[in-house]
Amino acid sequence: MKEQKNHRIWDIVTALGLLIIIYGFSAAMLILPDKEYSEEENRYLQTAPKFTVSSLTDGKFTADAARYCTDQMPLRNTFVGLKAAIETSVGKAENNSVLLGTDGYIIAKDDTPDFAFAEKNLNAIEIFTKKLDIPLHLAVAGRSQDVLINYTPALYPALDISDTTFGRVFENHGGIPQIHLLTPLRVRAAMGEYVYYRTDHHWTTLGAYYAYAEIMESYGMAPHPLEFFTREVVSEEFYGTTWSKAGMKWVSPDVMEFFRYSGDESLVCEIVGSKTFFGMYDRSYLDKKDKYSAFIGGNNARVRIYPSESSSLSGERETLLLIKDSFGHSAAPFLAAHFDLEIIDLRYYKPLVGNPSVLDLAEEIGADRVLILYNMDSLLTSDNLASLTLGVE
Numbered sequence: 001m002k003e004q005k006n007h008r009i010w011d012i013v014t015a016l017g018l019l020i021i022i023y024g025f026s027a028a029m030l031i032l033p034d035k036e037y038s039e040e041e042n043r044y045l046q047t048a049p050k051f052t053v054s055s056l057t058d059g060k061f062t063a064d065a066a067r068y069c070t071d072q073m074p075l076r077n078t079f080v081g082l083k084a085a086i087e088t089s090v091g092k093a094e095n096n097s098v099l100l101g102t103d104g105y106i107i108a109k110d111d112t113p114d115f116a117f118a119e120k121n122l123n124a125i126e127i128f129t130k131k132l133d134i135p136l137h138l139a140v141a142g143r144s145q146d147v148l149i150n151y152t153p154a155l156y157p158a159l160d161i162s163d164t165t166f167g168r169v170f171e172n173h174g175g176i177p178q179i180h181l182l183t184p185l186r187v188r189a190a191m192g193e194y195v196y197y198r199t200d201h202h203w204t205t206l207g208a209y210y211a212y213a214e215i216m217e218s219y220g221m222a223p224h225p226l227e228f229f230t231r232e233v234v235s236e237e238f239y240g241t242t243w244s245k246a247g248m249k250w251v252s253p254d255v256m257e258f259f260r261y262s263g264d265e266s267l268v269c270e271i272v273g274s275k276t277f278f279g280m281y282d283r284s285y286l287d288k289k290d291k292y293s294a295f296i297g298g299n300n301a302r303v304r305i306y307p308s309e310s311s312s313l314s315g316e317r318e319t320l321l322l323i324k325d326s327f328g329h330s331a332a333p334f335l336a337a338h339f340d341l342e343i344i345d346l347r348y349y350k351p352l353v354g355n356p357s358v359l360d361l362a363e364e365i366g367a368d369r370v371l372i373l374y375n376m377d378s379l380l381t382s383d384n385l386a387s388l389t390l391g392v393e
Contacts, residue, residue, distance in 0.1 A: 094153075098246035101151040105198045106246050107144045109156075113165055113380045121385035122173045125372065128388040129176060131359055136370040139179040139215060141203060141327045142166075143377050144196050144242070147185045169379060179218045181211050197254045200240020201377070202292060205231075205257045205330050212334035215371065224337060229259035234283070238291045256291055259333065266311035267336055272302040280305060280333045295329035301348035301355075305332065305341040313337070318368040323358070323385075325378040335371075342367065346384040357391025 034047045046068045055061040094100060099107040129136050145152065146162035166182060185203065188195045188210055195207035203211065209226065216223035238254040258281055270276045277297075285294040296303055307314040320339035322328055323346065332341060342365045344358065351357045356364060372385070379385075 095247055096245050098242055098248070099145070099152055099156060100246075100248065101148065101153060103151055103198075104252055105144075105148055105151040106242050106248055106251055107148055107152060108201055108242050108245065109145050110143070110377070110380070111161060115168055115380070117381060117383045118169045118379045120383045121379050122169070122176065124386045124388045125176055126173065127392060128359065131392050132362065132370065134362065134367060134369055135177070136372070137177045137179050137215075137218060138372045138374075139181055139211070140166075140169075140379065141211065141373070141375045142182040142185060143375060144201050146182060146376060147189050147196055147203075149186065150190045165376065165380075169376070179215055181214055184210055184214055194255075197238070197240050197242075199243035199251055199254050200238070200292065201242055201375075202240065202327060202330065204254075205259050208327075208330040209259060209334060211327075211373075212331055215331075215335070215373075216338070219369070221338065223334075224261070229261050232258045232260055234258055234281075234294070235286055235291050239289065240292065256286075256294075258294075261337060263307075263312040264333065264337070266308050267313065268304075268306055268308050269296060270304040270306075271297050271300045272304060274300065278308070280336060292326070292329065296332050296343070298329070299326065299345060299348065301345060301350075303332075303341070303343040305336045305343070307340075319366055321358075321362050321365065321367040321370045322373060323370065323388075324373045325375055327375045328373045331373060346387050347382070351387050351390040358388050359392055 048068055049055070049061055049065055051061055094109070097109055099109050101107045125138060142162065145158055146166070149158040149162065152158040170178070185195050185207055193206065194204055195210060196203050213223040233255060235256040236253065238256045240254065243251060265279045267280060268276060268278060269280050280296050281294050282297045283294060285291055285298065290298070293299070296305070317338070317340050320335060320341055322332065322335065322341055322343045324343060325345065325347070328343065332343060335341060344361070349355060362370060
């Protein structure tokens with residue numbers, strides 16, 4: 001009888017506990033204000049969706065409501081980290097499509113890329129190139145999983161996936177002048193050099209230097225040697241986007257550097273329509289999680305970098321039109337040692353919507369050459385390069 005009574009007590013305690021959790025979390029979601037932005041994940045969160053009959057019938061309202069519950073759940077970051085800890089404790093070498101690699105690396109992976117976007121982007125580049133009367137080169141950076149093959153978990157077929165992806169993307173587009181960045185960076189990584197961040201999908205400043213060297217040599221121009229630069233450690237607490245996605249909170253942070261050189265502080269960095277500052281680094285970002293945006297002020301539609309009148313770097317310089325994704329941010333300071341830069345990001349620069357077409361812009365600024373610097377992931381997951389053909393007849 002006493003044993004039966006104890007069972008009833010525990011049943012009641014269990015039921016009360018579940019009710020407290022369910023209603024407690026529901027009450028917290030109603031009481032706590034919505035968060036619009038997650039600094040830890042470096043993205044905007046889903047806020048409460050507005051109900052309309054059309055949004056309900058087309059499924060948008062229910063999809064947004066599901067994302068809202070996920071994004072605004074109390075203690076969300078704690079549960080993400082707990083899930084990652086449980087997954088790895090039972091022997092899984094990944095969580096949320098992030099591999100737990102060796103030597104402190106966590107590596108975002110994509111086993112089944114969709115090549116439709118890449119095909120659309122490369123077709124647009126071919127059309128655009130034919131209309132230009134100046135040299136154009138395409139430089140594609142490897143994803144972390146393409147470069148860090150020596151650091152992926154045992155038995156993960158990183159080399160097969162990466163080489164198949166690069167081969168498939170470019171097999172029908174040999175007419176586009178290319179600067180090959182994958183192999184040089186992969187070789188450096190295999191030698192143990194710190195060319196990609198351990199917690200982020202970008203290359204490090206050292207990796208960007210090696211990419212710059214390949215670009216300059218492809219142009220028939222001499223890059224500055226490593227000893228030309230003074231390496232300044234600006235943060236030892238950089239946690240990148242891969243860390244945010246993985247939930248592996250125990251992984252150590254990255255070190256971030258600026259490679260400085262004489263006269264770089266006299267270069268003007270003009271974020272068109274926003275602000276202008278000297279040098280190429282917005283150090284205010286170093287106090288935030290998104291430290292990578294310290295390079296040339298982060299994501300902006302159009303940026304101009306050129307020497308001030310009193311700069312030791314002023315003189316006869318070519319103008320380079322750099323069409324880039326975020327991998328171009330840390331490469332730009334190196335290129336600015338040689339070129340006046342006009343930089344556009346087609347995720348934000350909208351041709352023919354208050355802006356000239358890219359073809360007209362190249363003519364307007366008197367560009368001497370065009371460089372498209374993209375990461376393979378951008379080619380595979382977005383089609384913003386297709387806007388190169390807008391205004392092209």
